[in-house]
Amino acid sequence: MTTLHLKFRSNFPLDTESITPDQFKDKPVSEIARLPALLGNQAGALGDFFTIMDDSSPVITLEGDLGRVKHIGAGMTEGKIVIHGNAGMHLGAGMRGGEITVHGDTGDWAGAEMTGGKIHITGNAGHGLGGAYRGSRHGMNRGLILVEGNAGNETGALMRRGLIVVLGNVADFAGAFMLAGTILVFGKLGARTGAGMKYGTIVTFHQPELLATFHYDCVYRPGFLSLLFKSLRSQGLPVEAGWAAGSFRRYSGDFNTLGKGEVLVYAQDER
Secondary structure, eight states: OEEEEEOOOOSSOEEOTTOSHHHHTTOOHHHHTTSEEEETTEEEEHHHHEEEEEOSOSSEEEESOBTTEEOTTTTOOSSEEEEESOBOTTTTTTOOSSEEEEESOBOTTTTTTOOSOEEEESSOOOTTTTOOOTTOSOSOEEEEEEESSOBOTTTTTTOOEEEEEESSOBOTTTTTTOOSOEEEESSOBOTTTTTTOOSOEEEESSOOOOOTTOEEEEEEOOHHHHHHHHHHHHTTOOOOGGGGGSEEEEEEEOTTTTOOEEEEEEEETOO
C-alpha cells in the first residue's frame, strides 16, 4: 500500500487520525499527501510531515521517531499498519477491525475503547492500555491486545469484552472497574488490581497484593486457559504448555461492587 517516513521530530505532538487503511484505500500518493494532520494547533497535511511512497505491499508502513505522533490507526476498520519504531498516544483508539503491529513502545491509551481488531506491541505500553477515557462508561469492548513488554496504570480499566495479554509487568489499577473480558499478565501486578471490578477475569503468575474486598475461594484448573494458551502459542508468544496443566488460586471480588469478578493466580500443582 504505502510507506510513510517521518521527515523530522517536533517538540509538539503531531495528530494523524487520517493514517488508517480506510482513509488510504484506493487513493494515489498525491491524494494521501493532502490528508489532514495537526501539529500542535497548526493545521497541515500528511505530506508536510512524511515522505510518502507507494509500493505493492497491502500494508501501511511507518518509519522514524514516531513517539509524538498521535492517533495512528484510530477508528480503523480493516487492513494492517506496521510501525518500525515507537508510536505516540492513542494508537488504535476506537479501532473496529484490522491489525496494528508496533516494533517498539507506545504512549498512553493504546487501544482505548477499541471494539475489534488486534494490536501487537513488541515493546512497552503506556497508561490506559485498552482502557476508558475519563468520563466514559466502558473501555475495550472486543478485540485483542498483545504486549511483549510492560504496561502502565489502568490497563483494561472499565473493560467490557476482549483480551489483553502482557508478558511483562503491569502497574497499578489493572482491570479497575472491569465489566467483562480477560487480562492475562505473565509478570507482576501493581497495587489495587481489579479495584471495583464487577465481572471479568484477571490471570497472573505472581501473587498480587489484593484488596481486602477480594475473597479466596479455591484452587482449581480452569479449562478455558488451555485453549487460551494454545491460541497464544500459535501467535508466537512464549507460553509454556505445562502452565495450562497447573492449578490456579481463585479470588472473587470486588465485593465493594457485585463481587462477580475473579483473579486467578498460578499455583503450579498446588491442590
